[in-house]
């Protein structure tokens with residue numbers, strides 16, 4: 342007897358057999374029982390999670406001959422059911438839209454839809470990969486969907502429902518399929534192993550389930566391969582070899598070395614792994630996934646359902662999570678995501694993997710600097726630059742150093758040049774009165790966040806606390822955190838000024854403007870400036886402060902205050918204040934009032950702004966007029 346792949350052999354034939362999609366199957370069954378049957382269905386979700394399977398079961402349930410009307414669960418033995426299962430039912434037509442996507446095919450379909458079903462209750466079209474259908478073809482389909490003959494039902498399965506025109510979507514019932522949970526996949530693999538009489542260690546099955554990554558079909562197809570390659574007994578080792586995965590302990594060791602900033606250990610480990618035949622790309626991908634899980638464990642705890650891994654792996658990610666802060670982990674994840682993305686098209690994959698890992702070790706070493714800088718007094722701005730320079734020199738990276746140097750992205754220039762010169766030149770003579778509005782420009786296309794501070798949590802610490810000359814004029818570049826560790830240009834002493842508490846407060850409030858809860862809390866706080874600390878005494882509990890003044894908010898506030906004062910200013914929010922009247926605590930209007938309108942029109946006239954708009958299609962989002970605020 343020829344071997345039938347597991348995914349096929351064990352394809353669910355009833356709604357109750359479908360795993361992990363109860364929200365869909367239950368709704369469909371209820372609808373059938375209430376005889377509320379739609380003419381169009383869209384089944385969306387990742388590949389291999391049962392969309393087409395559910396479409397077929399629904400087709401069986403609708404056309405099943407075991408009763409005089411559609412049944413909530415197909416009998417599986419009548420002519421209709423068996424023909425649909427075998428894929429040769431006359432009235433259930435499956436079309437792979439990936440290959441039959443054009444207008445001719447859809448016209449044919451539409452013409453065929455005029456005729457009544459040959460035998461069954463409904464004529465059912467199952468369109469797989471429906472998002473691939475061309476617009477013209479969708480238009481042809483739309484005509485049918487607008488006034489569907491009562492015997493016609495369309496079912497569209499797609500991984501990209503957003504690519505299906507709204508006019509079509511609005512005429513269909515849309516069901517979104519979920520990724521199948523790790524536990525569900527694992528249980529299914531256990532059941533199948535038992536049915537197939539295959540001896541399999543549970544940790545081997547767990548690794549298969551993890552590799553499936555939410556897709557039952559993927560997990561099953563790897564299991565097919567594993568069975569084929571190991572014959573008798575599935576062990577963790579055999580599965581790991583099959584999928585080319587490095588042992589989880591290697592991932593743990595790498596992150597421990599990062600925590601210790603031990604560049605040498607990292608390089609030795611990479612050497613071992615590659616020596617054993619692991620691919621750099623695969624390892625980077627594993628590390629990305631591992632770091633993601635560690636981050637989740639840090640944020641949500643190791644028992645979170647967001648972690649779709651075995652209990653051993655939970656314990657492992659929890660151990661690593663203890664070594665890092667949330668910010669560290671976000672930064673490391675970002676570094677590895679980039680590294681993994683870059684590996685795909687690089688020649689010297691090994692060097693790039695090493696570089697990525699070393700960057701993490703460096704970033705780790707950089708952390709105390711963040712504190713150092715925020716506490717550094719204004720009289721020693723150069724200590725930051727010196728410290729930064731020391732970091733850059735870093736450890737020597739045997740053999741890879743030339744590669745590393747060459748591939749380092751251009752430092753500051755990518756985000757500021759060619760306007761940095763302009764900005765710096767203008768800011769110096771005008772520092773005292775600062776007549777120019779500060780602007781934040783961002784490219785019009787793509788970005789959607791409201792955060793006006795350039796660097797998110799993934800940015801190296803230096804970027805956030807070293808003040809920049811004002812007025813700021815910088816295109817936002819969210820996607821590219823600066824990964825090099827070069828020192829920032831030192832703030833020009835001429836730009837330094839003694840900013841008052843009020844103006845600092847306003848700068849902070851303006852920077853946080855999108856967090857309205859926080860802003861209203863801070864607006865009524867008592868503000869004071871003590872040395873390098875800007876302190877807001879809020880009339881609320883420390884719990885409330887902890888909840889709303891997040892580390893991200895603190896970062897934004899610190900950057901805004903430091904930027905205005907041209908020296909590091911630490912922003913603190915403490916409880917125990919008495920509410921200040923809101924009229925005294927004036928918040929700069931984000932936009933719309935008259936003075937802001939004039940600032941905006943001045944901004945629009947500015948030659949630099951115009952060049953930005955011309956070159957990058959930038960748009961003006963926020964104009965902050967600092968003259969209003971001193």
Ligand SMILES: [Zn+2]
Pocket residue numbers: 401404405406407415416417418419420421422423
């Ligand atoms: Zn039947």
